[in-house]
Amino acid sequence: MNSAASVNKIDKHLTNKELSEAFNLIVEEYKERLYWHIRKIVLIHEDADDVLQNTFIKVWRYLEKFNRDSKIYTWLFRIATNEAITFINNKKKKSEDSFENYEETLSNSLESDDYFEGDKAQLILQKAILTLPEKQRIVFNMKYFDETKYEEMSEILDTSVGALKASYHHAVKKIENFVKQY
Amino acid sequence: MKNLNDITKNNAFNVPENYFESFSLELESRISEENLKKKFGNKNPFRVPINYFENFTVQLNSKKGKIIQLLKPWLSAAAGIIIIFALWQFLLTDIINTNKQAQNHDSLQTNNSSFIANNTLNIDDIDIKYLDPEVNAFIDETDASQIYEYTNEDSSEETVNPEDESTYEYFIDYADDNDFTELLAEL
Numbered sequence: 001m002n003s004a005a006s007v008n009k010i011d012k013h014l015t016n017k018e019l020s021e022a023f024n025l026i027v028e029e030y031k032e033r034l035y036w037h038i039r040k041i042v043l044i045h046e047d048a049d050d051v052l053q054n055t056f057i058k059v060w061r062y063l064e065k066f067n068r069d070s071k072i073y074t075w076l077f078r079i080a081t082n083e084a085i086t087f088i089n090n091k092k093k094k095s096e097d098s099f100e101n102y103e104e105t106l107s108n109s110l111e112s113d114d115y116f117e118g119d120k121a122q123l124i125l126q127k128a129i130l131t132l133p134e135k136q137r138i139v140f141n142m143k144y145f146d147e148t149k150y151e152e153m154s155e156i157l158d159t160s161v162g163a164l165k166a167s168y169h170h171a172v173k174k175i176e177n178f179v180k181q182y
Numbered sequence: 183m184k185n186l187n188d189i190t191k192n193n194a195f196n197v198p199e200n201y202f203e204s205f206s207l208e209l210e211s212r213i214s215e216e217n218l219k220k221k222f223g224n225k226n227p228f229r230v231p232i233n234y235f236e237n238f239t240v241q242l243n244s245k246k247g248k249i250i251q252l253l254k255p256w257l258s259a260a261a262g263i264i265i266i267f268a269l270w271q272f273l274l275t276d277i278i279n280t281n282k283q284a285q286n287h288d289s290l291q292t293n294n295s296s297f298i299a300n301n302t303l304n305i306d307d308i309d310i311k312y313l314d315p316e317v318n319a320f321i322d323e324t325d326a327s328q329i330y331e332y333t334n335e336d337s338s339e340e341t342v343n344p345e346d347e348s349t350y351e352y353f354i355d356y357a358d359d360n361d362f363t364e365l366l367a368e369l
Contacts, residue, residue, distance in 0.1 A: 027239055028239070031235060031238055035235070036228075040228075043228075045228070045234075053241070060246060119227075121221060121222045121223075122223070122227040123227075126227070145224050165204060168211055172215055172218065173214060176214050179222075
């Protein structure tokens with residue numbers, strides 16, 4: 001089944017209040033795209049897996065209330081982004097409690113991560129991305145790696161296109177400055 | 183339209199708001215992005231465990247099931263609390279109603295007492311009607327207090343005043359009619 005047909009089928013199930021069928025299709029259709037979106041925010045596979053599951057649990061819980069004012073894709077990505085941010089903030093809090101720097105710990109663990117197969121240059125780039133504030137990091141990842149349109153990003157992140165462009169510009173400049181050291 | 187000169191040469195096209203203002207910024211970003219991509223590429227450097235996506239749905243369903251199992255006792259507890267609360271509300275309403283009734287009764291009694299205290303009932307104000315028209319006529323003509331005296335005349339005990347002369351005469355007559363020894367025995 002192609003993506004458009006699948007989305008139509010999800011829509012049909014939602015209209016008929018067949019929530020279970022709609023949910024199963026949503027998981028099948030969006031699990032990979034959402035995973036990679038989350039993974040680029042949290043970096044570690046186990047964390048991404050946790051956040052992805054939490055995202056779908058939330059989707060399952062609120063699917064009945066989804067009013068379809070926005071596209072299902074936008075709604076899912078918004079939930080995933082919020083879940084990822086909440087996850088990071090919780091981790092940061094725990095790190096602060098144990099006098100650790102979350103970004104530094106994450107950066108170090110990336111080097112020994114079995115599921116990271118980037119070369120040295122890519123590791124530097126990831127470390128540079130980790131220096132960015134959360135929102136800038138998300139904007140950078142969505143634009144740089146996924147080439148998401150600003151309009152789409154605006155719907156997901158609930159931020160104006162102008163603000164997103166400015167955010168991306170700052171992010172790119174900061175990364176450029178960071179990688180100059182290497 | 184006759185010829186091209188009839189059409190104004192004004193620009194009919196427009197650009198998004200602030201397009202030129204933000205253009206240089208966007209261009210600068212694109213150049214930096216291109217430089218980064220040239221150096222680092224934008225290939226996804228992450229990977230997932232083998233069959234991760236294939237097994238994800240199974241994992242998710244088991245987590246969903248676990249959450250339902252975890253929620254079950256809480257849901258039962260919540261249902262229990264709701265039932266207890268409903269019963270409590272019912273009983274409370276009942277108690278409140280009973281108390282209200284008792285209070286109403288008390289206040290009614292208080293009201294009655296205060297009514298009695300504040301309102302003196304005048305016997306002349308009472309309109310008494312009897313079936314016998316003659317009795318009715320008598321009642322209408324006679325003052326109520328007189329009727330009261332009249333009706334209680336027989337039952338009222340005669341008071342004995344020792345200083346009254348008639349009392350003395352009564353005892354003399356009594357002594358004449360009865361044997362004095364008998365009188366003493368009676369005493």
